Amino acid sequence: MKAKKPLTTAPSASPVSPPLSSRPPISIGLALGGGGARGLAHIAMLEAFDELGIKPSIISGTSIGAIFGAAYASGISGKDLRAHSKEVLSKRLGLVRDLFNARSQPFQRMLNPFAARTAILDPLAMLGLVMPKAIKQSFEDLSIPLKVVASDFYDQEPTIFSAGSLLPAVAASMALPVIFQPVMFEGRAMIDGGLTNPLPFDILTKDAPIIVAIDVTGAPIPDPNRSSPTAFEALFASAFLFENSIVREKLKASTPDVLINAGTSNFQVLDFLKVDEILAAAEPAKERLKAQLDRILSVETLAQIEHRDEVAAQLAAPKRRRGLLRRRVTQSND
Numbered sequence: 001m002k003a004k005k006p007l008t009t010a011p012s013a014s015p016v017s018p019p020l021s022s023r024p025p026i027s028i029g030l031a032l033g034g035g036g037a038r039g040l041a042h043i044a045m046l047e048a049f050d051e052l053g054i055k056p057s058i059i060s061g062t063s064i065g066a067i068f069g070a071a072y073a074s075g076i077s078g079k080d081l082r083a084h085s086k087e088v089l090s091k092r093l094g095l096v097r098d099l100f101n102a103r104s105q106p107f108q109r110m111l112n113p114f115a116a117r118t119a120i121l122d123p124l125a126m127l128g129l130v131m132p133k134a135i136k137q138s139f140e141d142l143s144i145p146l147k148v149v150a151s152d153f154y155d156q157e158p159t160i161f162s163a164g165s166l167l168p169a170v171a172a173s174m175a176l177p178v179i180f181q182p183v184m185f186e187g188r189a190m191i192d193g194g195l196t197n198p199l200p201f202d203i204l205t206k207d208a209p210i211i212v213a214i215d216v217t218g219a220p221i222p223d224p225n226r227s228s229p230t231a232f233e234a235l236f237a238s239a240f241l242f243e244n245s246i247v248r249e250k251l252k253a254s255t256p257d258v259l260i261n262a263g264t265s266n267f268q269v270l271d272f273l274k275v276d277e278i279l280a281a282a283e284p285a286k287e288r289l290k291a292q293l294d295r296i297l298s299v300e301t302l303a304q305i306e307h308r309d310e311v312a313a314q315l316a317a318p319k320r321r322r323g324l325l326r327r328r329v330t331q332s333n334d
Contacts, residue, residue, distance in 0.1 A: 028057060029205075030060070031256065033213065034193065037271040038218050038265070039068065040272070044285070049293070063173055073143060124171040127174075142166070148172075194240075199247045213256040214289075215261050
């Protein structure tokens with residue numbers, strides 16, 4: 001799939017460099033994939049970076065990966081994202097009421113079978129309900145550079161946002177058809193980025209030498225109480241079956257340095273109210289990520305030590321030669 005030239009939502013400037021970490025300087029690109037409610041597992045993966053005291057040098061995100069990528073790149077820690085998500089999703093009745101008010105069109109029109117319906121919810125309005133207040137308004141304000149993937153509905157190609165207004169780009173990336181109405185940019189209809197690039201690690205290969213990808217696409221799990229899926233389950237699972245196929249094909253061509261399956265396949269796409277269970281299920285994957293990142297850091301630290309010692313030896317050599325020369329000159333003068 002050939003990505004189009006990045007589409008900006010406003011005049012852009014160079015992204016702000018990430019803050020220095022207490023860890024050895026290392027450039028890591030982090031790709032956060034799409035997967036509906038399963039993507040709540042991204043919170044645990046971001047906590048892994050925080051607990052190791054490192055930050056990615058650049059992030060890419062699709063759908064829910066774009067949501068958490070934008071929040072983390074805004075400077076919100078994984079721990080704070082966990083607390084915020086649990087608070088928002090625990091207010092079930094209030095959340096349902098707010099989502100009803102954020103619908104893309106009057107309810108009566110949605111019930112009209114002859115109406116020109118586009119979707120149930122407005123993705124930008126929903127983001128206003130669920131995103132932390134500390135979220136930045138533009139890509140240029142982020143502390144970590146970010147690439148957000150959406151899909152051009154008519155051109156059927158991925159579109160990468162990396163500058164301009166942030167929330168409209170994230171809204172476009174998460175605009176799953178039927179649930180969310182498309183987001184319009186410069187006359188182009190944008191929908192869910194997972195339909196063209198559900199795990200966007202490939203767009204980071206030129207930005208960082210080490211790529212970490214978090215896969216939350218998952219797969220449908222049979223219900224022991226039913227012999228076949230419901231029509232509603234089949235509708236949403238079919239999109240993720242397609243996305244899973246895209247990921248498998250991409251991995252045949254190239255692989256990230258670290259690939260973590262979040263282990264949340266047992267959950268459905270819309271299981272957002274099961275936030276505690278999803279985060280608990282992601283803990284083993286979080287520990288695997290920390291172990292792999294720690295190994296990478298150890299290798300990088302060793303390489304830096306070896307390089308430092310080599311440089312020190314090279315700098316010391318002329319000093320030794322100068323010392324020998326001074327002693328020879330002193331001896332000849334005597």
